Amino acid sequence: xxxxxxxxxxxxxxxxxxxxxxxxxxxxxxxxxxxxxxxxxxxxxxxxxxxxxxxxxxxxxxxxxxxxxxxxxxxxxxxxxxxxxxxxxxxxxxxxxxxxxxxxxxxxxxxxxxxxxxxxxxxxxxxxxxxxxxxxxxxxxxxxxxxxxxxxxxxxxxxxxxxxxxxxxxxxxxxxxxxxxxxxxxxxxxxx
Amino acid sequence: xxxxxxxxxxxxxxxxxxxxxxxxxxxxxxxxxxxxxxxxxxxxxxxxxxxxxxxxxxxxxxxxxxxxxxxxxxxxxxxxxxxxxxxxxxxxxxxxxxxxxxxxxxxxxxxxxxxxxxxxxxxxxxxxxxxxxxxxxxxxxxxxxxxxxxxxxxxxxxxxxxxxxxxxxxxxxxxxxxxxxxxxxxxxxxxxxxxxxxxxxxxxxxxxxxxxxxxxxxxxxxxxxxxxxxxxxxxxxxxxxxxxxxxxxxxxxxxxxxxxxxxxxxxxxxxxxxxxxxxxxxxxxxxxxxxxxxxxxxxxxxxxxxxxxxxxxxxxxxxxxxxxxxxxxxxxxxxxxxxxxxxxxxxxxxxxxxxxxxxxxxxxxxxxxxxxxxxxxxxxxxxxxxxxxxxxxxxxxxxxxxxxxxxxxxxxxxxxxxxxxxxxxxxxxxxxxxxxxxxxxxxxxxxxxxxxxxxxxxxxxxxxxxxxxxxxxxxxxxxxxxxxxxxxxxxxxxxxxxxxxxxxxxxxxxxxxxxxxxxxxxxxxxxxxxxxxxxxxxxxxxxxxxxxxxxxxxxxxxxxxxxxxxxxxxxxxxxxxxxxxxxxxxxxxxxxxxxxxxxxxxxxxxxxxxxxxxxxxxxxxxxxxxxxxxxxxxxxxxxxxxxxx
Numbered sequence: 079x080x081x082x083x084x085x086x087x088x089x090x091x092x093x094x095x096x097x098x099x100x101x102x103x104x105x106x107x108x109x110x111x112x113x114x115x116x117x118x119x120x121x122x123x124x125x126x127x128x129x130x131x132x133x134x135x136x137x138x139x140x141x142x143x144x145x146x147x148x149x150x151x152x153x154x155x156x157x158x159x160x161x162x163x164x165x166x167x168x169x170x171x172x173x174x175x176x177x178x179x180x181x182x183x184x185x186x187x188x189x190x191x192x193x194x195x196x197x198x199x200x201x202x203x204x205x206x207x208x209x210x211x212x213x214x215x216x217x218x219x220x221x222x223x224x225x226x227x228x229x230x231x232x233x234x235x236x237x238x239x240x241x242x243x244x245x246x247x248x249x250x251x252x253x254x255x256x257x258x259x260x261x262x263x264x265x266x267x268x269x270x
Numbered sequence: 271x272x273x274x275x276x277x278x279x280x281x282x283x284x285x286x287x288x289x290x291x292x293x294x295x296x297x298x299x300x301x302x303x304x305x306x307x308x309x310x311x312x313x314x315x316x317x318x319x320x321x322x323x324x325x326x327x328x329x330x331x332x333x334x335x336x337x338x339x340x341x342x343x344x345x346x347x348x349x350x351x352x353x354x355x356x357x358x359x360x361x362x363x364x365x366x367x368x369x370x371x372x373x374x375x376x377x378x379x380x381x382x383x384x385x386x387x388x389x390x391x392x393x394x395x396x397x398x399x400x401x402x403x404x405x406x407x408x409x410x411x412x413x414x415x416x417x418x419x420x421x422x423x424x425x426x427x428x429x430x431x432x433x434x435x436x437x438x439x440x441x442x443x444x445x446x447x448x449x450x451x452x453x454x455x456x457x458x459x460x461x462x463x464x465x466x467x468x469x470x471x472x473x474x475x476x477x478x479x480x481x482x483x484x485x486x487x488x489x490x491x492x493x494x495x496x497x498x499x500x501x502x503x504x505x506x507x508x509x510x511x512x513x514x515x516x517x518x519x520x521x522x523x524x525x526x527x528x529x530x531x532x533x534x535x536x537x538x539x540x541x542x543x544x545x546x547x548x549x550x551x552x553x554x555x556x557x558x559x560x561x562x563x564x565x566x567x568x569x570x571x572x573x574x575x576x577x578x579x580x581x582x583x584x585x586x587x588x589x590x591x592x593x594x595x596x597x598x599x600x601x602x603x604x605x606x607x608x609x610x611x612x613x614x615x616x617x618x619x620x621x622x623x624x625x626x627x628x629x630x631x632x633x634x635x636x637x638x639x640x641x642x643x644x645x646x647x648x649x650x651x652x653x654x655x656x657x658x659x660x661x662x663x664x665x666x667x668x669x670x671x672x673x674x675x676x677x678x679x680x681x682x683x684x685x686x687x688x689x690x691x692x693x694x695x696x697x698x699x700x701x702x703x704x705x706x707x708x709x710x711x712x713x714x715x716x717x718x719x720x721x722x723x724x725x726x727x728x729x730x731x732x733x734x735x736x737x738x739x740x741x742x743x744x745x746x747x748x749x750x751x752x753x754x755x756x757x758x759x760x761x762x763x764x765x766x767x768x769x770x771x772x773x774x775x776x777x778x779x780x781x782x783x784x785x786x787x788x789x790x791x792x793x794x795x796x797x798x799x800x801x802x803x804x805x806x807x808x809x810x811x812x813x814x815x816x817x818x819x820x821x822x823x824x825x826x827x828x829x830x831x832x833x834x835x836x837x838x839x840x841x842x843x844x845x846x847x848x849x850x851x852x853x854x855x856x857x858x859x860x861x862x863x864x865x866x867x868x869x870x871x872x873x874x875x876x877x878x879x880x881x882x883x884x885x886x887x888x889x890x891x892x893x894x895x896x897x898x899x900x901x902x903x904x905x906x907x908x909x910x911x912x913x914x915x
Contacts, residue, residue: 193476209475213493249893251476
């Protein structure tokens with residue numbers, strides 16, 4: 079575990095450090111976690127920027143994401159073409175936003191994208207219904223779900239168009255007391 | 271990420287082209303060092319927070335209960351834990367400053383008459399039955415008031431035992447007042463936060479899932495708690511939308527209150543009747559009666575405490591209130607019931623104290639005769655002579671009313687605890703077992719109809735806890751062992767009730783959120799604290815202490831120990847200053863000043879609250895205005911753009 083590592087060139091590592099909120103060590107740790115998901119697919123040498131994508135099923139089986147009801151949306155939001163299959167860049171990006179160093183605005187931006195199930199840049203009533211059902215594992219009756227969605231739109235929709243835009247969402251979520259403490263990924267244990 | 275990397279490359283090229291050597295070299299190293307220290311400090315802070323949270327006892331248990339049963343049931347357990355903390359402090363005070371010094375530095379057992387079991391009781395002093403009743407050896411030990419010697423200082427440390435006893439008694443009450451009021455003030459602060467309701471549902475939806483969860487069991491709990499929390503919020507919303515037929519509701523409510531009053535009056539009369547009967551029994555001598563007659567008062571009080579709350583529950587179904595308000599009415603009524611019990615108990619106790627005071631006069635007279643008989647024939651009366659060695663166990667004793675009071679409180683606490691545990695075991699556990707296993711061979715569905723599983727009775731349990739604490743406050747001056755017994759009781763209670771709730775109870779049908787702060791419980795606790803200090807203070811100030819037991823024996827009033835200390839232990843000018851300061855002419859204006867300051871602070875707080883509400887409304891209006899402006903601007907721009915095309 080010395081200073082000599084052969085996975086990335088020094089320029090690559092510096093670039094990653096500048097683009098994410100991680101240190102060298104953390105980036106390497108994340109790389110090894112990424113590789114552990116499929117050792118036969120991910121090469122140990124990234125200096126020539128290989129084009130390797132891991133399918134969503136592998137990402138969704140990570141212990142940090144396995145129990146999260148929104149794991150599929152998270153993978154879709156951070157993957158390049160929106161299908162949930164992630165390259166190493168996407169993987170680093172995802173955990174960088176979820177880390178505790180990421181600022182509120184950034185997290186709010188990505189949270190908005192996660193809850194926008196139909197990718198139309200607005201959280202409409204059907205998105206809200208899907209969110210509630212995922213959160214309660216379908217235990218609420220349809221009337222209750224509908225009541226909750228109406229209340230959310232009533233509370234947060236400032237421009238009165240019947241759906242939440244990014245500004246509405248940000249305005250509402252920035253004040254939430256639990257927002258920062260809940261939107262965090264757990265720290266990774268040393269895997270080597 | 272690709273975009274980020276390309277932007278990064280562009281930015282780096284730009285910086286190199288235009289800024290050159292700016293900021294490279296020295297500045298960079300220091301900046302990197304600063305960043306590293308900040309990261310390390312953040313890590314340390316986070317670890318410390320984790321450690322602090324891990325130290326809170328029973329936190330995981332309570333979180334689990336909260337996720338299954340909702341915040342109102344969990345609030346009972348949080349209250350229980352808070353009471354445990356207070357009792358630990360009280361226990362520390364009484365144990366460390368009263369019991370331990372006397373045990374270590376005072377005269378040992380058997381050296382004085384007050385510290386020895388009388389000859390007549392010696393045979394049965396070690397029996398379990400006697401010890402369970404807190405007589406025998408338990409009575410003549412540091413557990414009760416009567417054991418303490420009235421020597422001014424004891425041991426080589428010159429520890430002032432009577433002063434310490436008095437100050438610990440006053441200190442426990444003072445500390446309890448302080449902490450209850452401080453908690454109420456702190457909770458009132460939180461309660462004033464109106465942000466609570468402005469984004470209630472939105473926050474529940476978007477921030478309730480904890481992305482830190484990595485374990486399926488915790489995830490299950492979290493799903494359960496989110497569902498419960500949504501249901502709570504939905505109930506609140508539906509309640510606020512309901513329309514009602516006002517006249518019918520009012521009539522039903524008046525009827526319900528009338529029925530409740532009848533029940534209270536009935537129970538009051540029943541207790542009064544039973545106490546009279548027990549006094550009659552006592553006069554005729556208790557040996558003629560069986561176990562029921564001897565324990566009639568205690569049993570009737572416990573039975574009333576078990577059945578009346580259920581009756582009140584049935585009555586409250588007439589009233590159709592929001593569950594939180596119904597809970598408050600229920601609490602109020604049970605409170606009135608328990609108050610009746612409490613004051614009947616105190617009146618009975620006062621009667622007994624008066625009896626014992628009469629008895630004391632007779633004993634004093636008999637003692638002088640007995641002493642005379644001892645010296646009879648050996649030495650003439652008016653010459654000084656060494657006292658004859660008499661075994662302390664043979665000396666005739668005065669009835670020690672303080673120890674008797676302490677014993678009554680300890681017995682009441684123990685029987686209360688036993689009743690609670692047996693009720694839980696029979697009412698909850700056996701009932702659940704019966705419903706579960708007899709359901710297969712029963713004509714109707716036991717789980718849905720009668721009796722079904724029981725729900726956790728929040729009001730009954732909270733009031734039980736509060737009144738138990740009232741007993742402790744009243745009795746701890748006369749029985750220093752009471753806080754210790756209570757700590758033990760609360761500790762076992764926590765485990766037993768947590769187990770019983772998870773194992774035998776079902777969540778309530780209408781789940782609602784308890785009031786955000788526990789100020790309602792706190793207010794009741796404060797009231798009970800005030801009521802329980804009244805009898806204690808009355809006995810301290812107006813009844814003379816027993817002549818041969820306790821740290822104040824020989825004085826005319828217990829509080830004289832203070833004036834005695836001022837005389838002997840402080841320089842003389844101190845006594846003079848104190849004398850001037852305690853002049854009523856000085857104290858009355860001081861009281862007036864305090865009242866005016868209190869009134870000022872209260873009106874200030876009210877104005878601040880109104881200001882806060884106004885500011886919030888203004889902000890919301892401003893943001894709506896800004897959004898409208900933005901939209902208008904973009905529409906204008908669009909029109910101009912279209913015109914240009």
